[in-house]
Amino acid sequence: MIDPHESTARSAQTTDEPANGAMPPPIRRITLDSQPTVALPPSQDAVAIANTSDRSLAAAGRPTRGVAGPERMTISDLSVFYGDNQAVKHVSLPIRQGEVLALIGPSGCGKTTLLRTLNRLTELTGSARREGLITLDGTDIDSLEVTEHRRRVSMVFQQPNPFPMSVFDNVAYALREQGSKRPKKKVLEPYVIDALQRAGLYDEVASDLDHPALRLSGGQQQRLCIARALAARPEVLLMDEPCSALDPKSTNVIEELIVELRKELAIVIVTHNLQQAYRVGDHVAFMYLGDLVEYGPTDELFDNPKAARTRDYIGGAFG
Amino acid sequence: MSVPTRTPAPLPPLPLPRSPGGQRNGKSPKKKRVNESISTWRLTDRIGYVMMWAAGLLLCAIGIGILVFMAFKGLQYLRPDLLFSSPTADVDQSKSGGFLDPLLGTVLITLIGITIATPIAIGAATWIVEYGRPTWLARLIDSGIEIIAGTPDIVIALFGLVLFQQGIFGWMSFVATGGAVFGRSFLTAGAMMSLIALPMVFAATREGLQSIPAHVREASYALGKTKAATIRRVLLPSVKANISTGAALGMGRIAGDTAIIVVLLGASLTLDPQGNVPGLNVLKGTGGTLTSYVYNNSPAGEGNAPQKAYAAAFVLLLIVLALNFAVDLIARSGAKTGLETSRLGAR
Numbered sequence: 001m002i003d004p005h006e007s008t009a010r011s012a013q014t015t016d017e018p019a020n021g022a023m024p025p026p027i028r029r030i031t032l033d034s035q036p037t038v039a040l041p042p043s044q045d046a047v048a049i050a051n052t053s054d055r056s057l058a059a060a061g062r063p064t065r066g067v068a069g070p071e072r073m074t075i076s077d078l079s080v081f082y083g084d085n086q087a088v089k090h091v092s093l094p095i096r097q098g099e100v101l102a103l104i105g106p107s108g109c110g111k112t113t114l115l116r117t118l119n120r121l122t123e124l125t126g127s128a129r130r131e132g133l134i135t136l137d138g139t140d141i142d143s144l145e146v147t148e149h150r151r152r153v154s155m156v157f158q159q160p161n162p163f164p165m166s167v168f169d170n171v172a173y174a175l176r177e178q179g180s181k182r183p184k185k186k187v188l189e190p191y192v193i194d195a196l197q198r199a200g201l202y203d204e205v206a207s208d209l210d211h212p213a214l215r216l217s218g219g220q221q222q223r224l225c226i227a228r229a230l231a232a233r234p235e236v237l238l239m240d241e242p243c244s245a246l247d248p249k250s251t252n253v254i255e256e257l258i259v260e261l262r263k264e265l266a267i268v269i270v271t272h273n274l275q276q277a278y279r280v281g282d283h284v285a286f287m288y289l290g291d292l293v294e295y296g297p298t299d300e301l302f303d304n305p306k307a308a309r310t311r312d313y314i315g316g317a318f319g
Numbered sequence: 320m321s322v323p324t325r326t327p328a329p330l331p332p333l334p335l336p337r338s339p340g341g342q343r344n345g346k347s348p349k350k351k352r353v354n355e356s357i358s359t360w361r362l363t364d365r366i367g368y369v370m371m372w373a374a375g376l377l378l379c380a381i382g383i384g385i386l387v388f389m390a391f392k393g394l395q396y397l398r399p400d401l402l403f404s405s406p407t408a409d410v411d412q413s414k415s416g417g418f419l420d421p422l423l424g425t426v427l428i429t430l431i432g433i434t435i436a437t438p439i440a441i442g443a444a445t446w447i448v449e450y451g452r453p454t455w456l457a458r459l460i461d462s463g464i465e466i467i468a469g470t471p472d473i474v475i476a477l478f479g480l481v482l483f484q485q486g487i488f489g490w491m492s493f494v495a496t497g498g499a500v501f502g503r504s505f506l507t508a509g510a511m512m513s514l515i516a517l518p519m520v521f522a523a524t525r526e527g528l529q530s531i532p533a534h535v536r537e538a539s540y541a542l543g544k545t546k547a548a549t550i551r552r553v554l555l556p557s558v559k560a561n562i563s564t565g566a567a568l569g570m571g572r573i574a575g576d577t578a579i580i581v582v583l584l585g586a587s588l589t590l591d592p593q594g595n596v597p598g599l600n601v602l603k604g605t606g607g608t609l610t611s612y613v614y615n616n617s618p619a620g621e622g623n624a625p626q627k628a629y630a631a632a633f634v635l636l637l638i639v640l641a642l643n644f645a646v647d648l649i650a651r652s653g654a655k656t657g658l659e660t661s662r663l664g665a666r
Contacts, residue, residue, distance in 0.1 A: 121537055151543030161538045164557045173552060174542045225538070232542060 062299060063259075066282045069097035072235055072266045073118065073153070078132035080113050080122060087113040089290040090132070095236060100258060100267045102281030102298070104274060106313070110290040111270045115238050118268065119153040120146055136236070154234035158241040160221035162213035162228075167205050170213045170224055171195050174231040191231060199227035200257050219250025226257065237261065239269040243276065255280050274314060278302055286310045386636070393633020396626040402634070406588040406612070412624050418631045420589045421612035424505075425574050425638065427601070428584065428608055431509025432516050432573040437566055439513070440520035441555070448528040449550055468518035476582035479511035483583075492603055493593045504593070505602045508583035515576055516569025523565025527558030563649040571642040574635065577610040586611035609635040 073095035080088040088110040095101055095118075103111040113122060120141065122128040134141045141149050162170050168185075171192040176183065192209075196202035201223040205216070213224055222242060229237060239258070243251040258267060258280045271277050277284055278298060285295040286307075294301060294310045305311045357365060401417035409415040443460060451457040467475075483491060484502035492504035531554060539549040555562075580586050585605030592600035607615075609631050614620050616628035 119541060121541060124537070124540065147543040147545055149543070150541055154543075155537075155541035157534050157538060157541075159532070159534055161532070161534050163535065163539070163553050173539075173544075228538075228542065238541075 063279050065298065066099040066259075066262045068099045068282070069266075071095065072097050072137060074133075074135045075114075075118075076133045076135075078114070078117065078130070078134060080110070080117055081129040081131075082113075082125065083127045087290055088117070089292075091287075091292040093285055093292065093295060095266050095268055096283075097235075097266045098262060099282035100262050100269060100280050102277035102284045103268065103270045103287060104272075104277045104284060104313075105287035105293075107272075108289075109287040111287050112240055114287070115155075115240055115268060115270050118236070118238055119150050119155050121150075121155065151232045152234055153236040153238065154229035154232060155238040155240065156222070156225050156229050156242050158244055160218055160225055160245065162216070162221050162224050164212065164214055166210045167196075167213050167216070167224060168192055168209040171228050171231045174228050195227045195231035196224075198230050198261070199223045200253065200260075201227055217250075219246050219253060222246060222250065222254060223257070226254070230261075234265065236266045236268065239267065241270055241272060244272060251276070286313060288313070386640075389629070389633045389636050392629040393636075395629070397630040397633060401627070401630055408588065412627070415622075415624065415627070418609065418612050418627065418634075421607045421609045421631065422634065424580075424584070424590060424606040425608040425610070425635070427505055427606075428509055428512055428580070429570050429573045431505060431602070432512030433520075433566055433570050435510060435513035436516040436569060437520050437562070440517045440565070441524050441562060444521050444524035444528060445550060445555070448525055449546070449554070464518050464521055467514050470514075471578075472515060472576050473578035473582070475511050475514055476579040479507060479579070479583050483507040483510075490603075493605075503583050503585045503605050505584065505604065505606060508579055509602075511579050511583055512573045512576065515572050515579070516566070519569040519572065520562065520565035523561045523568070524558055527561030528554060531557055560649050560652065564646050567642045567646040567649065571639045571646075574608075574638055574642070575610060577614055580608050580611045581614070584608070584611070586615065588612070588615070609638075 071094045075091060075093045075095070078088055078091045079086060091110075091114060093101070103114065105111050116122045117130060118134065122130065123146075136144065136149065136152060141153075144152075163173060165173070168189075172185070172188045174195075175188055175191055193202060196205065201220060204220060205211075205224075213221065216224060222245075226237075226242075243254055246254065255276065258269065261267060262282070269277075269280065281298045283296065284298045284301045286293045286301070286305075286309075288309055294305060294307045296306075301310065302314060305314055357368065360368070398417075402422065403419055404417035405420050406416040406418055407414065443464065447457050447460060480502050482488070482502075484500045486498070486500060488502070488507070489500045491506040491510075493501040495501065535553065535557075536549055539553050540546075544552075584607065585591075586607045587605050588607060590601060590604060590606040592604040594600045594603055613628045613632045613635065616622040616624045616631070618625060620628075622628075
């Protein structure tokens with residue numbers, strides 16, 4: 001059932017699947033003679049794909065890609081275990097300033113675990129264990145104090161989760177020092193406003209900074225969470241399906257924001273939405289069952305996927 | 320991989336009962352939405368339905384009945400000067416004064432009890448939810464609080480009396496010339512009263528903390544905050560409404576308790592300060608509350624002045640109702656701004 005060539009799927013730096021090793025679980029096959037079911041709704045991108053015979057996109061339809069800067073984080077040979085279950089298998093990836101890395105893959109493939117490992121949130125799970133090296137600007141992240149590391153590598157979650165306090169306090173919370181030293185509201189105000197502006201939320205909430213954050217709409221709440229994460233001036237921003245709980249319009253606003261933000265920081269985004277990965281990602285990493293199957297520039301990966309499994313996933317054959 | 324096709328024979332339609340409303344034709348000028356009709360229900364379901372209504376209405380009737388009866392009896396005898404004059408022992412009821420001292424006693428004992436109970440309960444609940452390791456210790460604490468909650472107040476009172484008559488607790492109450500510790504005072508009664516309120520504050524706080532989704536904690540950690548900062552700045556403020564609800568319920572329980580007052584506070588008519596330090600002398604002294612006043616003046620007690628018992632009972636009822644109303648208010652306001660709706664705010 002399994003094509004033997006498929007197991008030679010390329011990892012970014014390591015080939016971890018032995019050719020004669022244990023059979024990977026079967027993926028749902030579609031009959032060969034029928035048309036493949038395309039999961040993507042016919043948007044402009046999909047129409048562009050359909051209209052070009054060699055599946056390469058017309059240059060006009062492509063989103064502008066970010067300019068890759070220096071490498072901020074490096075993941076090398078990372079494995080994460082939950083008990084005996086290996087959720088991430090020997091993954092190596094670079095995370096660069098100035099571009100968006102999109103992690104795609106079916107549910108349970110380890111992309112969220114990988115993301116949470118980057119700011120050491122997996123350590124909160126008792127059974128989790130990590131092997132391999134993650135560096136931030138050349139320093140092993142284990143040698144950094146965990147709260148300092150998390151201030152530099154911040155995270156936005158799937159569910160908008162503002163704290164039950166005012167809009168102002170939500171952002172100020174990230175700025176306020178821990179312990180006894182608590183700056184005055186006057187001192188914090190410009191920083192809070194700056195963070196809200198960078199998240200594109202300030203114009204909407206300028207007059208009610210003292211209102212409870214939980215009264216905002218879902219999209220506004222998520223942008224507030226982004227503002228909160230930006231307030232601490234992180235170097236890397238991790239986003240775990242930030243738009244999956246939002247309507248298309250709010251999604252659009254946040255995607256534009258991501259493209260805007262990539263100029264100043266490195267962004268890693270986990271997404272279930274292939275179109276979103278195509279629109280905002282500069283590099284895409286496709287994961288399957290904990291393996292990094294393919295990694296490459298977005299256009300290349302979507303036009304000419306090298307691994308058969310990537311082709312199937314992008315074509316909507318399984319997932 | 321071809322699956323053998325098997326077409327199942329079509330089943331005859333089930334004879335399902337039809338609601339009589341379903342056949343209404345569109346001729347009636349007034350358009351009425353046809354709702355589910357109880358006439359299609361089974362007999363047992365119909366009996367259950369009637370009993371649910373009956374139970375609810377009965378409870379309403381009992382509650383309103385108590386309130387109306389107490390209001391009628393209480394207002395009949397309640398005079399403003401009863402609230403502002405101290406009780407005195409006199410055979411002539413017109414000279415035996417009011418119940419200012421028991422009223423102050425109720426307020427004082429409630430404040431002492433809740434002040435001791437709240438921080439301990441919040442601390443225990445926070446530890447159980449946020450740390451809770453080792454598990455055996457968490458389970459032990461849980462059982463301990465369950466035991467406290469389940470112990471009858473008279474048993475708590477007796478235990479308190481034995482405990483506070485030990486020499487080291489001499490500073491809390493009156494010490495006789497021979498060195499015997501009296502063990503009865505506002506401090507000792509308040510300390511034991513805190514055990515009455517503690518399980519309520521504990522349960523409300525724990526419930527609130529448990530209902531905060533894990534991703535809210537993670538959001539705080541992801542901003543580089545410590546666990547301590549997360550608990551202090553995010554989690555505890557989120558459960559403020561729950562804590563207030565638990566505290567108000569606990570205060571209601573304290574205000575209404577009699578056994579501990581009789582055993583540990585002396586249930587005297589007036590406040591009897593001990594010692595010379597202002598403030599502390601009242602706390603070290605004995606006294607009474609509205610509950611003990613009602614008991615003493617009821618036909619069962621030695622005072623036997625039912626009119627005053629009714630008036631005091633009515634005031635006590637008003638205090639407890641006011642506390643319950645406060646619980647409701649807090650829960651409602653918490654539901655508007657908090658992360659979740661607390662137990663009472665959800666309706």
